[in-house]
Amino acid sequence: MIASQKIGKSFLGALNYNLKKLYHPDQNKRAELLDSSFASTDSRMIQQEIRLIKTLKPNLNRYVYHTSLNFSIEDELDNNKLLSIAHDYLKESGYTNNQYMIFRHHDAPHPHIHLLVNRISFDGTVVSDSNNFKRSEGITRKLEQKYNLKEVQSSKETLLKAAKIGEIERTLRTGKPSDKLLLQNKLINILNLGNITIKELIERGERQGIHFLFNQATTGKISGITYFHNGFKIKGQALGNRFKWAELIKQINYEQIRDGKAISEANSRTRTNYGNQSWPIREAKPNRYGGNRDNELYISGPADSYFDDGGSREADKIGEEGRSKPQRDFETGEDVYILHDDSPIDRDNSHYDSYGFEISNDVDDEAMHGRNRKKSQGRGIGR
Incomplete structure (x- = not known):
């Protein structure tokens, strides 16, 4: 079991990434919403609920926690078991009183789920992101034992970048x-x-x-x-x-x-x-x-x-077909397009580790990458 964690500032961006998977043109690859604390799946309604909790910590920018839990293809996991694992992972991570959504994706051979959470709790406290990787490693090992899951090393542990x-x-x-x-x-x-x-x-x-x-x-x-x-x-x-x-x-x-x-x-x-x-x-x-x-x-x-030796550059813009009119993201001030069931699906970001186990390496906070691009633009030759 491998957890791939991301912390960002655009809940709507992360939400849209998962919602578009619900409308995959291939019915066999469509995602499922396993559980949610929100009253609706409408992105505008969810945004209103997020805005309400966000007022408790208005100066916190990186309040979005988005992680994928990836399992070996050898693990036999139905939705009920995946949901139980997801709730245990959230509880062990400190998310016991937070807004959340749990999706199961079907666009890769191995079982994997996505957890989208507001780090700001209903009482206004914030779940710490300190030592995230180390804490998550301990949790995944614990859950592997509890649910009899296959232990899989991440590419970080093997020191080789996994093949895509x-x-x-x-x-x-x-x-x-x-x-x-x-x-x-x-x-x-x-x-x-x-x-x-x-x-x-x-x-x-x-x-x-x-x-x-x-x-x-x-x-x-x-x-x-x-x-x-x-x-x-x-x-x-x-x-x-x-x-x-x-x-x-x-x-x-x-x-x-x-x-x-x-x-x-x-x-x-x-x-x-x-x-x-x-x-x-x-x-x-x-x-x-x-x-x-x-x-x-x-x-x-x-x-x-x-x-240069770091940073990323802005990728080519994808076509407008399949997009709705842009919706303004209240946290970032950016235009976010809602993708519908006839929308083009982005390239798969999956990769394999040294055991031949495919991992979804989804990164969805475009605002975060915008910052990285700005940093990279200041780098010159030999940097």
């Missing part, structure tokens, strides 16, 4: 591994040599077509890394925890003063090889809900800004 469903489907279709999986495999083979220096890592990588771009400050300190391989670009964090800089230096022999020159020279070669190319760069980028697009990569032309 689209990557696996593309591999099966073409017979070739995805860009990310191929790069992961090459780097693992190099790192498994043991006790290599950063210079040796760079040299061995470049011989295999891997170029490195380090986020190197003028002091020589490194704070991030981006990988390039045969026209494909991906940040260390996106490739997997094992490949981000903080974990990478635990696996190699690195000294800042000794290796500063080798890193600077590697950066220069990467910029030369990729910064001045006329052909496009295949870049792993997020979709508008935050997860990486599974079925295709963004195609970018050469530009200095491609060499």
